[in-house]
Amino acid sequence: MAAFFDVSFLTVQVLSALRQAAFLFLISSGLTLVFGVLNILNFAHGSLYMLGAYFIYALTLHLTGPAGFVIALLAAPLGVALVAVVIEMGLLRRIYIQEEIYQLLLTYALVLIIHDMAKIVFGPEFKSIPKPRAIGGAVTIFGGTVPVYTLVVVVLAPLVALLLWYLLYRTRTGKIVRATSSDREMADALGINMSALFTLVFAFGAMLAGFGGALAGPARTVFPSVGTEVIIECFVVVVIGGLGNLWGALVGSLLIGTLETVGIIVFPEFEMSFIYLLMVVVLILRPWGLFGRPLKVKALAEKNLGMEAQEISPVHFSVRPLVRMIPLVLLLIVPLFAGRYYQYLLTQILIASLMAVAFNLLLGTTGLLSFGQAAFYGAGAYTVGLLATKTGIGSLSSLLLAPLVAMVVAGIIGFFCIRLSGVHFAMLTLAFGQLVFAIIYKWYNFTGGDNGIQGIPVRPLPGGIDIGSNLSMYYFALAAVAVAVEILRRIRSSPFGATLKAIRENNQRAEYLGVNVKLYQWTAFVIAGAFTGLAGGLYALMEKSISPDIILWTKSAEPVLMTIIGGIYSFAGPAVGAVVFIVLNSYLVAWTENWALVLGLILLAMVLMLPGGAVGFVNEKARGAFGKMGWVRRWAFSKSGAS
Amino acid sequence: MALLTLDSVNTYYGRSHILFDVSLAVEKGEVVALLGRNGAGKSTTFRSIIGLTPPMSGEVRFKGEKVNGLRAFRICRRGIGFVPEDRRCFPDLTVRENLEVAVRREKNTVDPWTVERVYALFPRLQEREKNLGSQLSGGEQQMLTIARTLMTNPEMLLLDEPSEGLAPLVVALLADMILQIRKEGVTVLLAEQNLNFCAKVSDRGYVIDKGSVKYEGTMKNLLADDEVKEKYLAV
Incomplete structure (x- = not known):
């Protein structure tokens, strides 16, 4: 600690914190501006940052010397803005009328696509960008050695902040932007062209991200996944500061920049946890962030418009119970004739289906978009992993404990999360998920840290039934998942489930x-958490090794994707989505190394063309076809009791 | 030719049918009242005209041209100004900024509204020029939204329940201002529940109930018609 009183050390650290804050501010100011006006939390904002860094890399290959560097530094963000214009006019604009989640998903698809495009064009390796000699050196300030480039960054960022202030508060367009972010419809009725304004703001936000990337590129290195790393940090910044608030982004950046720097020195073990902990604390004390204010409830008409745009068919093509048994029978027979790999793949599908169906109790049934399901999945997996390696407990007992532990974790996290709604709810679940990840990732003594747990023993079930082989593990998982899914189905169609739907509506x-809305939401959260934990426990038994990767936020995105692919308004939708997702994933990985690109394009097509999901689409078609043949329809629906 | 005509307009929110064959006409220079209880369809009529909730069928014509189907901002630029019922000033902008945002420069209006001109009409706003929208009283907010809409140089104003929730003294003041605005050459369509307020400012009235027009006539006749008043307007 004595080192803290050393002036040179302090100087270096303060400047390093400021530099970090400067980068964060450049990126998150654009993110928050876009959110304020377009009401879209842009997952691809980090990817635009990454593009900025790659653009300056490509430009500096040809432009050398100080003048070339300055030109590249200004041209790269313009290039990013151009890409953003294409994205906004070509894609985003088509789905403004849809519900928030489809917009989130579209930007997530863009993350995948831009990531792989960058990999294809620039290669997967790390790239470094040379700085001109004039700003490449270091100077001594108060005895501490500081890179000149750090000083450049620390001076430029406040200038950008000043420019932003000027644009927003002193120009007419800026005033229109501020007006629109508080009341979009009113601005429309006052003769302001929303389409043009949206394109402008989206491009401008992207330009800020691009400038952040272009400025950070020479200080850090560039590689394709730099975008996904930075976006979560920026989410934390804007959520802490208050979504849509520029000053919030500034203060949030300074807070996070400082915390990261201090954290690395004082508690290197738990630096990451601190950030998420701060976010959790802020969201609990001030749900709308330090400078934010509660999101407006959308005007009635606007909401109705959204509903109409993705009209759900009231008549579901519901099959008779006997027909419903067909998949189960197939699931029982097919693996007998399948090779070991396919048995393993089918087990994976079962587990993923359970996770997705449990998740949809939140999204489709209750209307809660949780982005932290990986925490419960991980809780279940680590329960099994730790019990199996540290105690002699049987596999079945450890598996039964998995949902209980996940339930407790979900109970605690849910207690805080259900106080929020919409995008704030999603962000708080994300923060908690990342917090759990950060703890497990660093807690070497207990969880094995980033090494994970290897060699999880699979012990015979009571009665000496061995589940060590792929086939027996498959049947074991099938039994567990079938029971769990049936319970979830009954919950969904019970009066309790009907109440959840009423809450969603x-x-x-x-x-x-x-x-008692909050109590119902909490209960649904806990139930979903418990079954997600069960899926995690099964995963640990199937893989026989686990790593903290299964708790990362990208894992939380999986059930969201599966559910959207399959359709959120039908019970079987998420399971169908899980099949599609797992099969696609394993085949794409085998077929091309750019699987993320293909997945992203498929997602994009889904969002733009089938907002009801695959099952919703089939329902719709079935209804359309049967609608033309009245007698078939009467026959098909009278017996199943659906109307 | 009437300045604004609605011809058998039908409007829906999602699947619910709200307006049923609403037809009305407003002549240039008139102040016309659209009377009805809460939920009768007054606001929906306005939203249909300005394009925020476009009608499913029927026609809205302004200066003889069909405007339904156009986006709200285009309809506004044709010369219809909309003042919504819940006032909706921009809370984070100062009074002056609220006005500046609405200025339309590209329009070749002979005698355009300027900040100074609306200040002359609403002196109170000038006193509060530097205050934020969220710091104003209800009456001041109402003045600001009207003033802000005037900045778009409308030929016609749609005023949605301007007297709602205001003190009687302020309502009287508002009535004067509407007459003043009319003198400046702006046609006004006024949605109200307050019959006495309408009697002071308007020439003609329509009575709307359950989404369709039940009565139309001069204010004088309407005031004398106890049956209509009893049936559609009494609380």
Whole structure:
């Protein structure tokens, strides 16, 4: 600690914190601006940052010397803005009318696509960008050695902040931007062209990200996944500061920049945890962030418009119970004739289906977008992993404990999360998920840290039934998943499930009817968490080794993707999505190293063309076809009791 | 030719049918009242005209040209100004900024509204020029939204329940201002529940109930028609 009182040391650290804050501010100011006006939390904003870094890399290959560097530094963000214009006008604009989640998903698809495009064009390796000699050296300040480039960054970022202030508060367009972010419809009725404004703001936000990337490129290195790393940090910044608030982004950047620098010196073990902990604490104390204010409830008409745009078919092509048994029978027979690899693949599908169906109890049934399901998945997996390696407990007992532990974790996390709604809820679950990840990732003594747990023993079930082989493990998983899914199905169609749907449709009205909305949401959260934990436990037994990767936020994105692919308004949708996702994933990985690109394009097509999901699409088609033949329809639906 | 005509307009929110064959006409220079209870369809009529909730069928014509189907900002630029019922000033902008945002420069209006001109009409706004929208009283907010809409140089104003929730003294003041605005050559369509307020400012009135027009006539006749008043307007 004595080192802290050393002036030279302090100087170096303060400047390093400021530099970090400067980068964060450049990127998150664009993110928050876009959110304020377009109401879209842009996952691809980090990818635009990455493009900025690659663009300056490509430009400096041809432009050398100080003048060339300056030109590249200014041209790269313009290039990014151009890409953003294409994205906004070509893709985003088509789905403004859809619900928030489809917009999130579209930007997530862009993350995958841009990542692989960068990999294809620039290669997967790390690239470094040379700095001109004039700013490449170091100077001594108060006895501490500081790179000149750090000083450049620390001076430029406040200038950009000043410029932003000027644009937003002193120009007419800036005033229009501020007006629109508080009341879009009113601005429209005052004769302001929203389409043009959206394109402008999206491009401008992207330009800020691109400038951040171009400026950070020479200080850091560039590689394709730099975008996904930076975006989560920026989410933390804007959520802490208050979504849509520029000053929030500034203060949030300074806080996170400082915390990261201090964290690395004082508690290198738990530096990451600190950031997420700060976010969790802020969101609990001030759910709308330090400078934010509660999100407006959308005007009635606007909401209805959204509903209509993705009209859900009221008649579901519901099959008779006997027909429903067919998949189960197939699931029982097929593996007998499949090779070991396919048995393993099918087990994977079962586990993923369980995770997705459990998740959809939150999204499709209750209307809660959780982005932290990986925490419960991990809780289940680590329960099994730790119990199996540290105690002599049987596999079945450890598997039964997995959902219980996940339930407790979900109970605690849910207690805080259900106080928020919409995008804030999603962000808080994300923060908690990342917090759990950060703890497990660094807690070497207990969890094995980033090494994970290898060689998880699979012990015979009571009665001496061995589940060590791929085939027996498959049947074991099938039994567990079948029971779990049936319970979830009954929950969904019970009065409890009906109440959850009522909450999804209109939680205010549910509240007026005397429903304790928060309690119901919490219960649904805990149930979903428990079954996700069960899926995690099964995963640990199947893989026989686990690593903290299964708790990373990208894992939380998986059930979201599966559910959207399959369709959120049908019970079987998420399971179908899981099949598609796992099969695609394993085949794409085998077929091309750019699987993310293909997955991204498929997602993009889904969002733009089939917003009801695959199962919703089939339902719709079935309804259309049967609608033309009245007697078939009467026959098909009268017996199943659906109307 | 009427300045604004609605011809058998049908409007839906999602699947619910709200307006049923609404037809009305407003002549240039008139102040026309659209009377009805809460939920009768007054706001929906306005939203249909300005394009925020476009009608499913029927026609909205302004200066003889069909405007339904155009986006809201285009309809505004044709010369219809909309003042919504819940006022909706931009809370984070100062009074002056609220006005500046609405200025339309490209328009070749003979005698365009300027910040100074609306300040002359609403002196109170000048006093509060540097205050944020969120710091104003209800009456001041109402003045600001009207003033802001005037900045778009409308030929016609749609005023949605301007007297709602205001003190009687402020309502009286508002009535004067509407007459003043009319003198400046702006046609006004006024949605109200307050019959006495309408009696002071308007020439003609329509009564709307459950999404369709039930009565139309001069304010004088309407005031004398106890049956209509009893049936559609009494609380």
